[in-house]
Amino acid sequence: METIVSVKPFLAVLVSILAVPLIVASRNPNLRETWTFIAAGLKFLIIASMVPLLLSGSQIEYTIATVIPGVPIKLRVDPFGILFALVSSFLWIITSVYSIGYMRGLNEHSQTRYFSFFALSLSAAVGVAFSANLFTLFLFYEMLSFSTYPLVTHHQDMEARSSGRKYLLYIVGSSIGLVLPSMLLIYNLTGTLEFTSNGFMQGAGSPAVITILLMALIFGFAKAAVMPFHSWLPAAMVAPTPVSALLHAVAVVKVGVFCIFRIITGVFGANLLTSLNLDTLVCIIASFTMIAASLIALTQDNLKRRLAFSTIGQLSYIILGAALLTPKGLTGGMLHLATHAFGKITLFFCAGAIFVATGAKNISEMVGIGKRMPVTMAAFFIGSLSVIGLPPLGGFLSKWNLILGSLQAHRLSMLFVILLSSLLNAAYFLPIVYKAFFCTSEESLFENKIKEASYWCVIPLVITAIGSIAFFFYPEPFFSLANMAAENFLSARSVAAGASLLKP
Amino acid sequence: MEDVISFVISKYNYWCYIVLLMIGLYAMIVKNNLVKKIIGMNIFQTAIILFYVSISVKKEGTLPTIIIDPVTGTHTARAADYINPLPHVLMLTAIVVSVATLGIALALAIKIYKEYDTLEEDEIFAQIRKK
């Protein structure tokens, strides 16, 4: 594999940090938003410009600084990283449009602060995507934790404060309490933290140590919201909706699962996990979260909270994909990272649009809303179908691959878990849509007159909904990237196991 | 028993400084009046000065000055006869330090007295607590 040294990944990380002073300095809101757009656009272009190189099979590296011997702050772009970076930077552009509609629509305070920290968070997310070693990953992970705090607590009221506390307690507490010591222990055991395609922990410690480290890292990256480290996510829904949309459907939570994906593939590696039978353990943890979160979601009336629990469940699909350790499983997990992002962001956008237009937050207040906001609710329907995983939507592709992966891994139980969880997804999403459109006029809480939110809000959600559909028909370059990444991660799988696995 | 007594007596300079040290420490910790504490601090410092001076002593030793030999009329420096001058020199500095410390401590005590009209620690604390 060819390795190219280029400053591009660093620029991609840096561009939104550099936008922050400009955003702060601009007095005029229009100018401020222009900077956001320029930064978002540039970021996406830089990242997109690296895709062809990646598809041709090379990697891009850039070392920022050597801080500890053997552990530099280093960026490396591989297919998996760029897949994530591509999704999050693309959705940042859309969310910026939406943010303008939402924040101006509600006349929110402190918009400058909001846009500044938003830009910082994106830098951190892309930084995580491009991290070449565990230390760099941790650095950007922490940067993301602290730069999203002001966003989560944007309203600056009592509720925001208690949610902010919970957020920090879970996210920072687990990262300092679990990830940091595990990382140091790994460094002390192996002398390196650099991700490799098959892991570097082979023979580094006794099975007990490996198990403890794996568990500490899976739960320590609490942004992945693996139960029981999940309850910050519903609490963080007090944030303005664009924040929930981008950060709690895409950047923050996906960073969490991205980290776990990296840990499983790049630190421990497939061979080690299968030889210790730890993949089964991770599968069990993931499937528990999938089912339990879906069941809790059924009981939530607040729309954003229901979406939050749905997110918790969907994140574990991705972890499950990683834990299957089969080509299709990994591909499915990585694709789900992208498809779920499109699907869930649509749903959050819809929730926000409903709030802006009507002020309704609870599902029980949304009976008949389809007649008032048909476009929004249609997009909501598409988004929920994608999350459930029905064709012809992007979500189907990822779930299909996950199912194939579980067959490849000879884990029929996981197949049933995926199907059951998808059924539950349908059970908590479809009634909302049904009630919105098909209710008697007595039941309906809204007048039969179309009144959508502003275009700034509607256009983005239409785009992401269309994106969900388009993903099914044109899954490139994501599909190739995910395939390449999966091949890389499993390239050193022992031959005996590989022979049966690599058969389609 | 005799061994112990001879041990104690042979090191009497150490015992002296330790006793003084303890008196100073006692005053600093137990006394209620700030000036008494300052005096205790001074005793504490003096004990160490005494220790230094005592270790330089030599039996039949004399001042480290060059003496004109009455017989030969030459200047001779007989190191074996001199007491060690270095600890004395060091203690000159230490005395200066202790005077300076005393000066600052007393200055602060005056400030405290102006503030609280008393130098008894418990009364000062009572006043602080009242506020």
Add this chain to the structure above:
Amino acid sequence: MNQHLPAIIVTVPLLSAFVITAAGWLNKKLCFPIAIAALGVSLYCSISLLISVASGKIIIYNLGGWAPPWGISYTVDPLNCLVLVAVASVAFINIIATKKNVEEEYPDKIGAFYTLYVLFATGLIGIVITGDAFNLYVLLEIAALTGYALLGMGSRRAPLASLNYIFLGTIGACFYLLGVGYLYIATGSLNMKDLSAILPAIYHSKTILFAFIICLTGLFIKMALFPMHAWLPNAYTYASSPATSLIAPLTTKVMVYAMLRITLDVFTPQYSFGTIGISHSIVWIAIIAIIMGSLMALAQRGLKKMLSYIIVAEVGYMVGGLWLGNRAGITGSILHIINDAAMTLCLFLAVGNIIYKTKTDSFDDLKGLLKKMPLTMGAFILGGLSIIGVPPTCGFFSKWYLISGGLAAGHYAFVAALLFSSLVNVVLFFRIIEIGFFEPFKEHVSGHHECITDQIAGNRIMIEEAPAGMVIPLVIVAGFLIFLGLMTGNIVTSIIQFAIPAGIS
């Protein structure tokens, strides 16, 4: 000229102290430029010394040309050049940052303040650079005496707190002096190089053991290692902010340096960590110091006192790191001397600005401060993140080495204590951020009908930042925390690794 740098770095500020006093009689405006010029010379000297000793060179300067062991020699080696730069730069930056504050706080004592200030810096620089055990005592007392006076020039309660510091500080210094006396009895020498050559032959002697322990005890009192920390919090809390932001970052750190010098250089590490077998207990004391310091910080309702207790915990970091006795731990300890000096400077300068504007440092009066003083609070938060240990701020990297050292030594309790203190620090700083950020609570929460009142409420708090002369240095220090963090690799590979005796793995 260049070969005299080790002398100039001490003598220029020392002599300038007299000039400042005299200038104070003539015209108060002259004091500040003279002081800043003297400290500038020291800073320049320290940086050029750092450059010349990088990669392991050692400079020995004999004062007055008297060769050791008779004369006093000044030594600059990789161990102390870093601390030298830290001391000189903290003194230099702080004097600029607090100029306005000093003018308002002591309108008629400017001459006295700057004299003491410069002498204090002289004392600390001297402690760091000297190669003579007794000279170290003298300079220790110069720094301490001026420190007492500076701390005593504060609020109502300052004199009493400072007097307590005098008592404990004197005990500490006297213990050190006593230890040096015993070393002198046993070896007949006071020069550190000389001592380290003579001592190994007589390591079996009880006198040496006593001298070692009593020296250390003295330094432990001086550096406020728990449970000998009682003097520190009050003394730092009630002093005026310009004095605190000078003394708090430096005193304890320089004492830690003195401990490093004694344990690694005067005595051999084999003796300090091996033969006498106290290292394990000292690490445990450090663990207790970290935990108690953090817990007591949690109980405070004032910024300065909270930071003072954080210093108590940080001292535990450095002492524990050294006594782990392995390369990573000692690296962490040395690194933390510099990093902690920078972090505490940043925090205390920020608190100084807050007090300058609001006249108080109580938590209850921080409401809305994030809006009122965004730059100051931004720097404060950055300092807080560094204390917590968030990469890429410098605090993370020293913690990294300390934890690595703990893992390598198998001392998991120390690792746990460090993590515990990090978590407590998260609570400490985010509590302040919460008060500054959320309170005073607005009547209406967002929601589209209350938007208009919301806007007004948001705009009601106007920006009231401290003067630019105070904010700019603070922002520079805050930026420096990140710079220092990114430079860690260079600092460790080109300086610190040569500071650690070769025998330590």
